[in-house]
Amino acid sequence: MDLREVEQFLFREARLADEHRYEEWEALWTPDALYWVPANNDNADRMTQMSIIHDNRNRIATRIRQYLTGRRHSQVPKSRLRRVVSNVEILGVEDGDTVVGANFVLVESRERGTEIWAGRYTYRLRTVEGEIAMAYKKVELVDNARAIATLAFLI
């Protein structure tokens, strides 16, 4: 995987999340998916500690189905979102997956007010039938140890 290709994937993933294109976003995941937003500590043990999000493939599907009912109140109306993904680096290869790091800043606007979310993404990407797919996305929020507002969109 070259950096250009990886960046294009990350930018597309970000855009699908920002635009609440739930099904297309879900289709980016591999069957062994792990979508993880730790709490309190970037490296908390997710098997024994509370996480903000800790979704396997099944739970990602449930989350998406919940949005698709149109009655996920914390996203009705949907947050207006735009994020910048930057500082993209290929960090190495692990078990055949390309490990990628990037920083992000995201502005969320809803009636409650405007929130700024920021942090670091770590991805594990692999090529499946000629397309890049993601097996792992970890989101280290800079304020994950503080009280945070409802985060009901795809971060």
Place this chain on the structure above:
Amino acid sequence: MTEVTDAVGPAGRPSGPAARYDELIQPRRVHGSLYTSPEIFADELQQIWYRTWVYVGHVSEIAEPNDYVRKSIGPQDVIMTRTADGEVHLLLNRCAHRGNLVCEADAGNSSSFRCPYHGWTYRNNGDMLGYPFHQGYGGRNKLELGLGRVPRVGVYQGFVFGSFAEDGPTLEQHLGEAKGEIDRLVRLAPEGEIELSAGFLKHRARANWKLLAENETDGYHPQFVHASIFSVAESGIGALYGEKSTAVTRALGNGHSENDLRPEFRRLGVPLGWFGTTEEKVPNYVKAMRDRHGDSGAEEVLIEGAPHVMIFPNLFIAEIQLFAIQPLAADLTVQHVTAVQFKSAPEMNKRMLQQCVGSVGPAGMLLADDTEMYERNQAGVAELRPEWLDVRRGVDREEIDERGLTIGGATDETGMRGFWSHYKHLMTEGRVR
């Protein structure tokens, strides 16, 4: 119209700018200003948060001698410590010299706290240990300044509560009928002990704390607020709060309330059905429970499941999820939430953690939507007309049960009314109204 007048408090009692609570709180409705007025919020701090028993933490968070963890009572920062001799203390995180924070870590192990500003040190029971350059104070041991302490600390089944009042009802008196609900939780643990070891999510709500407390045993909203997740996760929870449900809402006295779901679970008669799992999936846990309670005892415990109880003013136990409600301003509240863990039950703990993470906190499939409701409610209440919020649901069909407690149907506002009658009592007690 209501008037806000100055109250004259008896000597020695903090007197706030008391509103006419007897007018603002009526049997079938409560006034909107109770959720929005900064003066009423300040008054609540004095009359409720800095006076009655407030849940602070759990002994498992400071399991070892000299462990400490930072907690809170309302906006106050509190350090919960365990001294070397095992005693639990609640200290205010404020240096006696010039007010600096003496503890900036979230948790740790230390027999003392050293203020980073000028180096004053304190034992973990709050006593002063020493200060540098003592000639400036006339010599060593001349100052008797310690950390502020929460005067009364009470522990029930490992749950630590603090009260800023030097005297008043004991913790056991305050908990009253709610004790039985805590007992129901701990008896689900194979060794009769729970642990809060998973860390807390801290979820901010731009809403008054009472909207959260009222919602915790509101069985009217789940079918609407949580319809999205009930429908896609094929959860049976929605039906528990339906019109046909045999579950009841009970005011437990002292502002505590519960949704007693046992009648429904007994009717279904499935061990662990309340948790959405089966005995086969957690065989070691079930064996440990049978060893402890006997076959039929274990059957009963596992069928009846965990409590769903709101303990006034800030502890909410929603089956396997534990919330501490922290008010920060009239329109700002933090929900601290963690998964209940059972001592020596790794199989169950993993499941309880995963279920809890899916449901609660900022991204939770349940709580994000509740919090959205609190915030919209707050926005609505800020509108001045109409002035009142209605709490009459089920008022004409309430009954008194064999324990002398008021019960209503699964969707009735019985718990809310219990909350308000105790609130009114605390806010007016000992004052000229």
